[in-house]
Amino acid sequence: MITESDLRQTLIELADLAPDRCDTFQARRPAAPATRSRHALAAVAGALVAAAVVVAIAIGSPAGHSPHTHRSPAGHGTASSAGSISPQARATLTAIVRADAAANGDPDAPADAVLTTYQGLEHNNRRYFTMLVATFATQKRPVAAPADPLWVVQLRGTFGDGNTVMTTFVDGTTMRELAGTAGSDPPGAAERQLAMLGPVVHLR
Amino acid sequence: LTYVIRERRTDVTFESFMTEYQRPLLRFAAALTSDARLAEDIVADVLGRTYERWARVSSVENPLAYVRRMVVNEFMSRKRREKRWAVSPVDDGRIGTGPDHASAHADREALKARLADLPQRQRAAIVLRYYEDLPDGEIAAVLGCATGTVRSLISRALSTLRVSDSDGGSSVPTPNAPSSARIDEGSR
Numbered sequence: 001m002i003t004e005s006d007l008r009q010t011l012i013e014l015a016d017l018a019p020d021r022c023d024t025f026q027a028r029r030p031a032a033p034a035t036r037s038r039h040a041l042a043a044v045a046g047a048l049v050a051a052a053v054v055v056a057i058a059i060g061s062p063a064g065h066s067p068h069t070h071r072s073p074a075g076h077g078t079a080s081s082a083g084s085i086s087p088q089a090r091a092t093l094t095a096i097v098r099a100d101a102a103a104n105g106d107p108d109a110p111a112d113a114v115l116t117t118y119q120g121l122e123h124n125n126r127r128y129f130t131m132l133v134a135t136f137a138t139q140k141r142p143v144a145a146p147a148d149p150l151w152v153v154q155l156r157g158t159f160g161d162g163n164t165v166m167t168t169f170v171d172g173t174t175m176r177e178l179a180g181t182a183g184s185d186p187p188g189a190a191e192r193q194l195a196m197l198g199p200v201v202h203l204r
Numbered sequence: 205l206t207y208v209i210r211e212r213r214t215d216v217t218f219e220s221f222m223t224e225y226q227r228p229l230l231r232f233a234a235a236l237t238s239d240a241r242l243a244e245d246i247v248a249d250v251l252g253r254t255y256e257r258w259a260r261v262s263s264v265e266n267p268l269a270y271v272r273r274m275v276v277n278e279f280m281s282r283k284r285r286e287k288r289w290a291v292s293p294v295d296d297g298r299i300g301t302g303p304d305h306a307s308a309h310a311d312r313e314a315l316k317a318r319l320a321d322l323p324q325r326q327r328a329a330i331v332l333r334y335y336e337d338l339p340d341g342e343i344a345a346v347l348g349c350a351t352g353t354v355r356s357l358i359s360r361a362l363s364t365l366r367v368s369d370s371d372g373g374s375s376v377p378t379p380n381a382p383s384s385a386r387i388d389e390g391s392r
Contacts, residue, residue: 018234
């Protein structure tokens with residue numbers, strides 16, 4: 001005989017499954033193949049930051065980079081193509097770099113810069129922007145730090161089902177696979193979006 | 205943090221709301237979904253939207269109730285999209301449905317399996333009643349239906365779950381399930 005008390009207890013047991021918070025990227029990563037080590041993740045993050053710095057330098061170069069487009073197919077741009085990035089990508093990268101700087105100094109600046117940039121993006125670009133920043137932030141600082149809930153929510157909340165996108169991205173999935181993972185997007189949409197952010201994406 | 209939201213009617217900032225209610229909302233979502241990862245995704249999504257609408261959310265009488273309703277809506281919405289998204293359940297060994305030599309434990313495992321098979325609205329009604337200890341009226345508000353419908357949903361769900369109502373009223377709080385009741389008081 002199952003009683004209401006049993007039902008309550010069962011629901012409590014289910015509730016106990018809940019994580020303590022909307023946790024960090026690593027904590028919620030699906031069981032990854034053994035070949036995908038933390039070292040690989042760290043390398044990705046390091047490359048990402050390095051790319052951001054490179055691009056930021058390019059953006060800030062007095063020589064100026066005219067917005068001529070020489071984007072390679074499917075976003076396989078290189079860091080040297082920084083001059084071709086769109087205004088959105090520029091803003092993205094600038095925000096990342098600011099976050100990087102702020103991570104070493106002003107703890108409030110990252111959220112400020114990132115949110116400002118985020119809010120200026122079109123809806124479709126937000127997910128990918130978020131993906132990049134979350135990837136960066138996960139490696140640079142404890143994303144789910146209780147003292148910084150806003151940061152967490154803003155990064156994670158925009159993902160929705162796109163959470164998988166971030167995971168596969170950091171794991172080194174190809175952009176075509178990424179496009180498929182993006183779910184409802186039509187074929188190529190993710191590639192186009194990511195191509196806009198080519199200099200960073202390339203450094204997976 | 206520099207982004208402190210200015211509320212219209214309450215003193216609750218988004219940050220403080222997050223700090224206080226994130227965990228209870230996650231637990232609620234886990235009870236709703238039986239899936240820690242899905243619960244986390246749902247709550248993250250909902251809190252993200254909550255942030256974007258914070259001026260409005262914080263101006264309602266009970267922000268937690270508002271957000272909880274968002275969680276339920278997101279849960280039901282995701283269930284509808286389940287085939288498309290094919291969310292993988294967390295396999296942590298605690299929600300298995302295999303046989304167990306202890307009959308009480310086995311009963312609860314079977315109960316979990318039957319809970320997982322309930323239609324979304326029935327599941328939501330059950331969790332709101334037996335986990336959150338909400339009265340019919342509040343459950344109706346969350347589900348957007350009449351109180352009679354709530355009673356019907358719960359009755360059908362209990363029948364499916366094969367739960368006897370012999371051990372007391374359905375809204376009697378249990379010592380271990382005070383989360384939202386306590387929270388509601390704190391948020392007002």
